[in-house]
Amino acid sequence: MSAVVEARGLTVSFGQVTAVAGFDLTVAAGTSLALVGRNGAGKSTTLKVLAGVLPPTSGSVSVAGIDVVAHPDQAKERVGYCPDVGGLIPRATPWEHLQLAAKMRGMSDGWHKRAEDLLDRFDLLNEADRVTSGFSHGMGRRMSVVLAAFHSPELLLLDEPFDGVDPMGVDATMDVIRELRLSGGAVLVSTHLLELAVQACDEAVVLRRGQVVAAAPAIELAGESGAQRYRSLLS
Secondary structure (H helix, E strand, O other): OOEEEEEEEEEEEEOOEEEEEEEEEEEEOOOEEEEEOOOOOOHHHHHHHHOOOOOOOEEEEEEOOEEOOOOHHHHHOOEEEEOOOOOOOOOOOHHHHHHHHHHHOOOOOOHHHHHHHHHHHOOOHHHOOOOHHHOOHHHHHHHHHHHHHOOOOOEEEEEOOOOOOOHHHHHHHHHHHHHHHHOOOEEEEEOOOHHHHHHHOOEEEEEEOOEEEEEEEHHHHOHHHHHHHHHHHHO
């Protein structure tokens, strides 16, 4: 399988603080990978670099064969990104968000059906004309996933997509992940919810203080024995 994500020696520093400490990462087409670890482990920073939101301090990063640093706009066309916080325009409705996204990405006229389908699956169709400033945290999370998946990207980046989300929203997110993988895309999920990470992904990378401390099939972190192993890696 071809690699959708290739990162080598990825390093991100903020002054004297190193958030990502020079690790390698490969994500193949048709696969999903979970980034797990404590707060401050470097999960969100890694996703921001892959999304083209934050430049790396050093190292190389490519998405679908495109150098993210040299050609950020081209790389962003192939990425759908759900940030851990924010990402929505408070005074805009879900439908207005999707209209804007369709226009900016040059999507064909068929986008209306795709938009309605996603809003319905995430139980947001009845809220399509309501400004997002009145949304609960869970509704905002669901809408952020809808926007990230809307254009069926080659790489889907989901940062804490399950935080505060009800079971229906979790199921809808899982379905989107499966569908994108089946279409040949790749998915990265950053979450502190280990059980859902195992369900969503077939591989897991454990980060601690910006470094990879383990990489293994996600199923190895399942159940109580997996949770114990995970805790030992973080200690």
